[in-house]
Amino acid sequence: MFSEKDKLLIKQRGSETKTVLAQIENFKKGFPFLQIEEAASVDNGIIKLSNETLQKRMALYDDKVSKGIKPLKFVPASGAASRMFKALFEASEACDSNPEKEVLKTNEAAAQYIANLDKFAFADDLKASITNAGADESVKNKIDFLLNDSGLGYGNKPKGLLKFHSYKSGARTPFEEHLVEGARYACDKNRKVKIHFTVSPEHQQGFETLFALVKDKYEKELDVEFEVSFSEQKPSTDTIAVDLLNEPFRNEDGSILFRPGGHGALIENLNDLNADVIFIKNIDNVVPDHLKLTTIDYKKALAGVLLKYQEKLFMYQKELNEKHHVALESAFLAEAANFLESTLNTKPAVNQYYTEKEELYHYLREKLNRPLRVCGMVRNEGEPGGGPFWARNADGTVSLQVVESSQIDPDSVQQQNIVKHATHFNPVDLVCGVKNYRHEKYDLTKYTDPATGFISKKSKDGKELKAQELPGLWNGAMSNWNTLFVEVPIKTFNPVKTVNDLLRDQHL
Incomplete structure (x- = not known):
């Protein structure tokens, strides 16, 4: 064989x-x-x-x-984010041959995304990306500039690097949330926090x-020393x-x-x-x-x-x-x-x-x-x-x-x-x-x-x-x-x- x-x-x-x-x-x-x-x-x-x-x-x-x-x-952090955006990929493709209003009528998830765009932690980055490219804020652009490498490239990134949560000091990714969380229960007596990501x-x-x-920012805020490995x-x-x-x-x-x-x-x-x-x-x-x-x-x-x-x-x-x-x-x-x-x-x-x-x-x-x-x-x-x-x-x-x-x-x-x-x-x-x-x-x-x-x-x-x-x-x-x-x-x-x-x- x-x-x-x-x-x-x-x-x-x-x-x-x-x-x-x-x-x-x-x-x-x-x-x-x-x-x-x-x-x-x-x-x-x-x-x-x-x-x-x-x-x-x-x-x-x-x-x-x-x-x-x-x-x-x-x-475990090797999971790709692409599956998060299945409905948006479908909506983007549909926009190529159908009126945007019709696409949103048939794609409920895409309609929810568009209607609530300002609530997402990545909203400001997305708007800046569209503006910097001199593009209009059409439905298709609000999707494509999120997913494609010409914009934020979220469709090709791992989940751990996407902006999930908003704070007054800025947005946080899951990677950062795990650092903060880990400092609260995975810290040894010398204030060292070991976290391993695959x-x-x-x-x-x-x-x-x-x-x-x-x-440096999180070590100072949380009074710990991070030892992160991959x-x-x-x-x-x-x-x-x-x-x-x-x-x-x-x-x-x-x-x-x-x-x-x-x-x-x-x-x-x-x-x-x-x-x-x-x-x-x-x-x-x-x-x-x-x-x-x-x-x-x-x-x-x-x-x-x-x-x-x-x-x-x-x-x-x-x-x-x-x-x-x-x-x-x-x-x-x-x-x-x-x-x-x-x-x-x-x-x-x-x-x-x-x-x-x-x-x-x-x-x-x-x-x-x-x-x-x-x-x-x-x-x-x-x-x-x-x-x-x-x-x-x-x-x-x-x-x-x-x-x-x-x-x-x-x-x-x-x-x-x-x-x-x-x-x-x-x-x-x-x-x-x-x-x-x-x-x-x-x-x-x-x-x-x-x-x-x-x-x-x-x-x-x-x-x-x-x-x-x-x-x-x-x-x-x-x-x-x-x-x-x-x-x-x-x-x-x-x-x-x-x-x-x-x-x-x-x-x-």
Whole structure:
């Protein structure tokens, strides 16, 4: 299937031929659906914090920071903004052959954008761009000068570099909002704030330029020192594309086509970082300063939950790793098994009771020596997104998982009925503990489930192809972590999926 030239290309990308062959097998066999057992709820798998407990967990986190733990914030920021402007691209094209009034009648989103233009944080920049070009303020120009490189170029920029919010001192991008937010909960005892952004290679310079412009201003305002770093998805995590017969798809020059492996590839970037507590949040989920307090409180509380249960987890790890099973009391093993099942939400396989002491010891060592994540979950209010479920794993165990709708069999009445009863969804609000009791970092690539990717149809050069995405970062890429779910308020979830989302009260 592969020539020597192909194998050299694969090697140069940092991958291996056997990995690429396994990807081709995935195309042939497909990915199995995940078997969900029931939806997680506040009565079954989701922790609901009382106000008193919220304050205690926040205080625990602050205390640990004052004693030297190192936090870090991780922000996936490579997403292009082009999808935010789908309706505007369509309206611009329609204006070429139709009266502008007719276009706005049929394109409700474009009409809303035009009617509220003065409310957007980028409004002054847009007007200046049109004026400087000597153009009129037609509907088409109000769209084109926003999207195209002849104006603000927002249609070709990443979300992180767009102006989202207005302040008296000027407008802020999501990148800046993450700096300000991070200073409030990801700051160590020396007032250093570490934030890592994953970006597309073509946009890294834009992020670096903006950071250089605003660094001194925010450090002075917030009394902190920022340590901001960037990384790109690694070429080694790209996946091969195939034609409809599952043969390698080749470019016009005969070379194999590889495509980015989706945000699941970012487990490699996360694995390169070293911190005691890592916060994860999407680039577009930010709010202005007057609404940040709830987010900050719950971020600290989630970290406090992680640290509270991590203490006990470390105690069990130490005993299991440093003592032979013969030296451990049966009562201790029973206690550890109860902690794994009742607190860390991992239930043994059906009919597997580990009656043999040695067997139970090895099972507990395996399951308790894993990274820990605490995931905020929001009550369903019609927002899209994956959700928290109890799911059956490949080894027969049942545990809490963040599950995307694409992972659930759409033709199974029983499985879809479970989905209908889901009470919460995943807002991508995670706090991660990536070290063991000896403060040694786990190799996070060893705790993924490679059987949870998915396949989609695309096209290139006029030819159809099949593409493959790796398991999502908080789905399959973390499916073999120990997991806790905590309910967080809906007001902590304010994503911007379309430009008109910036007209919501939370962003004005």
